[in-house]
Amino acid sequence: MHAWVVEAPAPIDAGPLRRVERQLPEPAPGQVRARVACCGVCRTDLHLAEGDLSPRRPAVTPGHEVVGTVDALGDGASRFAVGERIGVAWLGRTDGTCRYCRRGDENLCVSPLFTGWDLDGGYADACLVDERFAYRLPDALADEQAAPLLCAGIIGYRALRCADVPPGGRLGIYGFGGSAHLTAQVALAQGMRVHVFTRGEKNRALAAELGVDSVGGAADLSPEPLDGAILFAPAGELVPVALRAMDRGATLAVADIWLSAIPGLDYAAELFEERRLRSVTANTRRDGEEFLRLAERLGVRATTVAYPMAEAPRALADLAHGRFGGAAVLTN
Ligand SMILES: [Zn+2]
Ligand SMILES: [Zn+2]
DSSP states (O other): OEEEEEOSOOOGGGOOEEEEEOOOOOOOTTEEEEEEEEEEOOHHHHHHHHTSSOOSSTTBOOOOOEEEEEEEEOTTOOSSOTTOEEEEOSEEEOOSOSHHHHTTOGGGOSSOEEBTTTBOOSSBSEEEEEGGGEEEOOTTSOHHHHGGGGTHHHHHHHHHHHHTOOTTOEEEEESOSHHHHHHHHHHHHTTOEEEEEOOOHHHHHHHHHTTOSEEEOTTOOOSSOEEEEEEOSSOTTHHHHHHHTEEEEEEEEEOOSSOOOOOOOOIIIIITTTOEEEEOOOOOHHHHHHHHHHHHHHTOOOOEEEEEGGGHHHHHHHHHTTOSSSEEEEEO
16 A cells, blocks of 8 residues: 655655555554545644654654544454444544543543554555544545544644633634634634634635634734633744733633744733633543534534645645645545
């Protein structure tokens, strides 16, 4: 089969991805193999290719928003039938025994395996997944529609909960790409007022199209104090900007896996009055199940741009340079 691998991380325009020929992998006990129909492109893939995230394995295949069809079962795998459509997401495996797993916070597991970082992901013809970590997908969603929900959607949903905005409250969204455009739809459907701050023209247009309450530049002043905010842009310099826009007691949730340096904070203006700054780290399977149900019920629609799987580097370069709005999806 064909698979893309990250050989030596480098700026995306220098071509860190290489397409290789590999044996079709055989599922181990408890695993299933998915024939990849399509795979969403997440900013994490870009961080991995460029080396912001250190590779955890040489020549790993990126991709953790995989929609595919089960075509082989490992010993003991019984949750899915051959021919069934499944989703493969970022959380590939947890130990199930550490103190965080036992208290229900498996997103904080001390020895997790992530798809497309520790485990080969979906920038390929096929990939393996532990069946306990795969998702059933709502029938109503086409493959290309479903893919971005699997990381962008799920992480955004967790971030929205972490931002802890009360019903009808005011949410700020800093950075507006694949994850934010899905999260904004959930927030609007839940009656929040949504203010978007982003620099890309295409992303600004997409936010306006979705009917958010205001759209401004990345570091613009908020039209009103915020009851909570999510930072999606991997830009640490926006942390104090967002904190200054927060109302008393409000939370800023940072949804990124990697963030550039955060400048020194002014305690009085940016943190005092119980403003909170927190990160969002991966997700639990429960977050995933909840979000997929909610997305179906609320009719969350991903805006996607399709690229042939053979053009994965171009999709990542376009993401790096902000050349599209919404989410890119690689199709086989
Ligand atoms: Zn654990
Ligand atoms: Zn992701």
